[in-house]
Amino acid sequence: MQQRLRPDTLAIHAGQEPDPTHRAVMQPIVLASTFAQDEPGKPTAFEYSRSGNPTRQALEACLAALEGGTHGFAFGSGSAAALTLLHTLKPGDHVVSGDDVYGGTFRLLDKVLKPMGVTTSFVDLRDLSQLDQALRPETRWVWMETPTNPMLKLFDIQAIAERCRARGVPLAVDNTFASPVLQQPLALGAAVVMHSTTKYINGHSDVVGGALVTSDTALAERIGFLQNAIGAVPSPMDCYLVLRGIKTLPVRVRHQSASAAELARRLEGRRGVRRVNYPGLASHPDHALAQRQMSLPGAMLSVDLDADLDAARRFLSALRIFTLAESLGGVESLAEHPALMTHASIPKETRDALGIGDGLVRLSVGLEDVEDLAADLEGAFRAAGLG
Numbered sequence: 009m010q011q012r013l014r015p016d017t018l019a020i021h022a023g024q025e026p027d028p029t030h031r032a033v034m035q036p037i038v039l040a041s042t043f044a045q046d047e048p049g050k051p052t053a054f055e056y057s058r059s060g061n062p063t064r065q066a067l068e069a070c071l072a073a074l075e076g077g078t079h080g081f082a083f084g085s086g087s088a089a090a091l092t093l094l095h096t097l098k099p100g101d102h103v104v105s106g107d108d109v110y111g112g113t114f115r116l117l118d119k120v121l122k123p124m125g126v127t128t129s130f131v132d133l134r135d136l137s138q139l140d141q142a143l144r145p146e147t148r149w150v151w152m153e154t155p156t157n158p159m160l161k162l163f164d165i166q167a168i169a170e171r172c173r174a175r176g177v178p179l180a181v182d183n184t185f186a187s188p189v190l191q192q193p194l195a196l197g198a199a200v201v202m203h204s205t206t207k208y209i210n211g212h213s214d215v216v217g218g219a220l221v222t223s224d225t226a227l228a229e230r231i232g233f234l235q236n237a238i239g240a241v242p243s244p245m246d247c248y249l250v251l252r253g254i255k256t257l258p259v260r261v262r263h264q265s266a267s268a269a270e271l272a273r274r275l276e277g278r279r280g281v282r283r284v285n286y287p288g289l290a291s292h293p294d295h296a297l298a299q300r301q302m303s304l305p306g307a308m309l310s311v312d313l314d315a316d317l318d319a320a321r322r323f324l325s326a327l328r329i330f331t332l333a334e335s336l337g338g339v340e341s342l343a344e345h346p347a348l349m350t351h352a353s354i355p356k357e358t359r360d361a362l363g364i365g366d367g368l369v370r371l372s373v374g375l376e377d378v379e380d381l382a383a384d385l386e387g388a389f390r391a392a393g394l395g
């Protein structure tokens with residue numbers, strides 16, 4: 009019987025046997041677009057690199073293993089992964105989505121799917137009665153993200169998956185913020201997990217990529233068909249880089265989470281701070297759920313500064329170690345202003361209702377020394393006139 013390996017081991021070995029030709033320990037980057045056939049119409053393991061590629065296959069096996077799934081699929085971006093999954097839909101179908109999803113996912117559902125005849129209801133998935141009311145006979149997917157961006161709200165994957173199963177609707181979970189190290193949606197009942205591997209999974213801010221993982225054989229067959237038919241696949245180079253990044257994923261995420269917890273603790277109650285949104289704080293409304301659903305609270309937090317737009321701008325411009333940039337999950341710490349940057353495409357009324365105001369700053373805590381990060385934030389508070 010095969011030993012059940014733990015995430016730190018899977019991150020380094022899953023899908024990556026030494027190369028049979030040269031016994032190379034690291035996965036070769038197979039750039040070939042096509043593969044020789046011994047007889048007409050009789051391809052061996054690979055045929056054409058959009059359909060399948062050895063480097064991509066290694067990455068897909070590793071991603072599947074980390075999420076505890078049987079089938080992994082890699083894409084050229086997280087958005088490509090999401091759109092490929094949404095291509096399982098046809099006009100007239102309906103989606104229920106959390107109301108606090110990634111801006112690009114909202115845009116896909118609202119600006120790409122809607123004109124194609126697929127409608128979406130956005131609901132607060134913390135309230136299961138809202139989910140029940142939103143589900144219709146034509147609902148084909150429930151889409152959720154937890155923790156959410158940028159408010160770090162949590163949704164109960166297991167409870168939502170149970171409701172979905174009772175109504176025969178599969179649940180898709182965008183697990184980008186938590187990473188498979190902190191949270192395992194398939195084990196909690198999700199049908200499919202989606203990732204922007206651009207973030208924690210690659211972790212070095214040098215690749216844009218995406219993934220889907222499932223253990224449902226029929227769904228895997230459909231996703232595999234769509235992956236090949238649509239063709240939004242990553243290059244072998246990018247697959248190699250993501251595989252290389254994954255090797256340190258568990259170590260990075262644990263360290264980054266510990267630093268984020270320390271910064272959140274120091275920021276909470278500080279002068280100039282209205283509120284710190286971090287699931288690891290006892291003050292967080294979903295703290296108990298975080299302890300149950302996640303192995304650690306993660307390395308993302310948002311801080312509502314007691315600041316108008318100008319002071320928030322001064323705060324962000326004064327940071328020296330935190331880089332002012334969109335994205336998250338890399339080894340370097342990043343800061344951004346959701347209302348002006350990542351969530352600018354969301355209507356202002358929706359942003360206000362979600363609490364994304366002028367003073368809100370989102371932090372992605374990296375691997376730098378936490379004392380240097382704390383000092384950087386202190387300097388920005390002073391520069392912004394926030395005490």
Ligand SMILES: *Cc1c(COP(=O)(O)O)cnc(C)c1O
Nearest residue numbers: 085086087110182184204206217
């Ligand atoms: C970045 C991100 C995406 C989109 O992924 P891309 O790789 O940028 O296309 C989707 N969901 C979440 C939570 C993200 O952070």
